[in-house]
Amino acid sequence: MPVVFFVTSNQHKFQEVNTIFTQHTSIQLKLIQKSIIEIQSFDLEEIAFFSLEKCTQDFHERPIFVEDSGLFIDQLNGFPGPFSAYIFKTIGLKGILTLMQHVNNREAFFQSSIALKIDDCIEIFTERVKGKISRNISESGWGYDPIFIPECDGIHSFGDLGPKKNSISHRYLATLKLIRFLEDHLFEMN
Numbered sequence: 001m002p003v004v005f006f007v008t009s010n011q012h013k014f015q016e017v018n019t020i021f022t023q024h025t026s027i028q029l030k031l032i033q034k035s036i037i038e039i040q041s042f043d044l045e046e047i048a049f050f051s052l053e054k055c056t057q058d059f060h061e062r063p064i065f066v067e068d069s070g071l072f073i074d075q076l077n078g079f080p081g082p083f084s085a086y087i088f089k090t091i092g093l094k095g096i097l098t099l100m101q102h103v104n105n106r107e108a109f110f111q112s113s114i115a116l117k118i119d120d121c122i123e124i125f126t127e128r129v130k131g132k133i134s135r136n137i138s139e140s141g142w143g144y145d146p147i148f149i150p151e152c153d154g155i156h157s158f159g160d161l162g163p164k165k166n167s168i169s170h171r172y173l174a175t176l177k178l179i180r181f182l183e184d185h186l187f188e189m190n
């Protein structure tokens with residue numbers, strides 16, 4: 001069976017992507033556990049592209065991909081966006097809710113951008129999921145999951161949705177695009 005390599009140090013991302021692969025394709029996912037040095041940019045696709053370029057200098061396995069993601073809050077002009085990991089570690093969920101204390105428009109979206117190197121080409125797959133920032137922090141979930149209520153549910157946070165998150169999330173949609181592309185490419189070659 002064909003194999004594809006995912007470079008990440010984030011276990012949550014790997015678990016989510018691995019579950020999607022298991023449910024939707026016979027292509028096997030292999031983890032390369034490594035922190036990736038990211039460029040500074042407002043554009044997640046650009047960050048993913050350059051992260052992949054760096055990874056492919058260090059790792060020669062193919063096909064290989066990275067994923068960059070973030071939460072963009074409308075009323076904060078897209079903040080924390082590409083700085084999501086840093087902001088989570090510094091002001092955290094409480095800090096975001098404090099910034100949003102007097103904000104009525106709570107619309108936001110999550111974006112996932114995957115950069116794949118196959119042969120000598122780089123392909124980018126991006127998807128977004130719209131939702132709202134809650135007023136409370138729910139108990140379950142990682143990262144911003146406890147404060148993001150996806151539009152398609154409207155009540156529960158990603159955290160509260162448990163495994164169901166993995167059939168509606170930005171990462172799910174971007175990973176499905178990746179899987180479709182890989183299947184077309186890898187099975188066509190065999």
Ligand code: IMP
Nearest residue numbers: 067068069070084085088142143144145
């Ligand atoms: P990066 O993609 O490694 O730059 O990290 C993006 C950051 O955005 C993560 O560390 C999380 O804080 C946040 N994030 C991205 N996707 C999700 C998600 O699906 N749930 C919760 N937080 C997320």
